[in-house]
Amino acid sequence: MLENYRSASEDLLEKRSSRTRKLVIFIFTVVGVFLLFLSFRQLKNNIYNPFNFADQKNQNLSTSEAEVLSSYVLQTTDTDGDELSDYDELYIHGTSPFLADTDSDGISDYDEVMKNKTDPLCAEGESCYGLSDPSFVVSPNDITENNTNEASTTPDEETDVIEDIISGQADPAFLRKLLLDNGFSEEELNQINDEDLQAAYFEVVSEQLSAQQEEINNQ
Known part of the structure; x- marks a missing residue:
């Protein structure tokens, strides 16, 4: 039964369009960035909070130090x-730090970038509709700035936004805005329904959290 399920899952993944794979890879990268960002914030708090300095500002790393x-x-x-x-x-x-072969074409990101000088975001022989533009690069600061209110936010509010995303609480509207702000066109997003978008998001969150838990168990 399990083997049949795995086989069916592999067949389904194989049949996904290039656009859907790009979507999953992008969300995978975004969630990974958020996990790293949240981990650094938690590490900083664990180091500084026990000392209980009188001046709370002195308990936090400056923005430049954190960067x-x-x-x-x-x-x-x-x-x-x-x-x-x-x-x-x-x-x-702009490749995924979690996938050795981001575009799943059988050639590693390293070989594509350093040896073949080809696009590691575009599978060999495919047209990628401009999604592999060099400007399509995600940073934690860009994402949080683009997807929070224009009013300034506190570190706690920033963390709440990140935690919502990595815990699977982001809704399709939020995900669409996130993707639009980071390189996807409306035309491309209109070809992906909310159900598929949410499914890709939940799949990535589940994989990330499972990997994180496995890492904790192995420590």
Whole structure:
């Protein structure tokens, strides 16, 4: 029974359109960025809160210090083991730090970028409708700024937004805005119904949380 289910799942994944795969990969990357961002914030709180300084501002890293820490960790981490750092994948190439072969064409992101000089976001032989534009790069600050109110937000409010996304509470309207703000066109999104969008989102969140729990169990 389980083997039949896996086989059916693999067949379904194989039949997905390039556009849907791009959607899943993008959401996978976004959720991953949020997990990293939230982890850094939690690490910072764990370090500073026990000291109970009189001046609460002194308990928090400055924005520039937090960015330096985040950049350093990403530059020295290769989550998917494809020889490209997580930083380069997220901010230079726009590929997924969780998938060694982002476009699932059998050629690793490293080989496409460093050896073949081809687009790691576009499967070989496919037309990708401009989704692999170099400007299609996600950063934690860009995402939170684009998807929170124009009024300034506190760190707690920022964290609430992130937690909603990684816990599976984002609705289709929010996801559509997130995708529009980060490179998807209305025409492309109009070809994806809310049910498929939500299904892709839940699939990614489930995979991320399972991976995170497995990592915790292995510590």
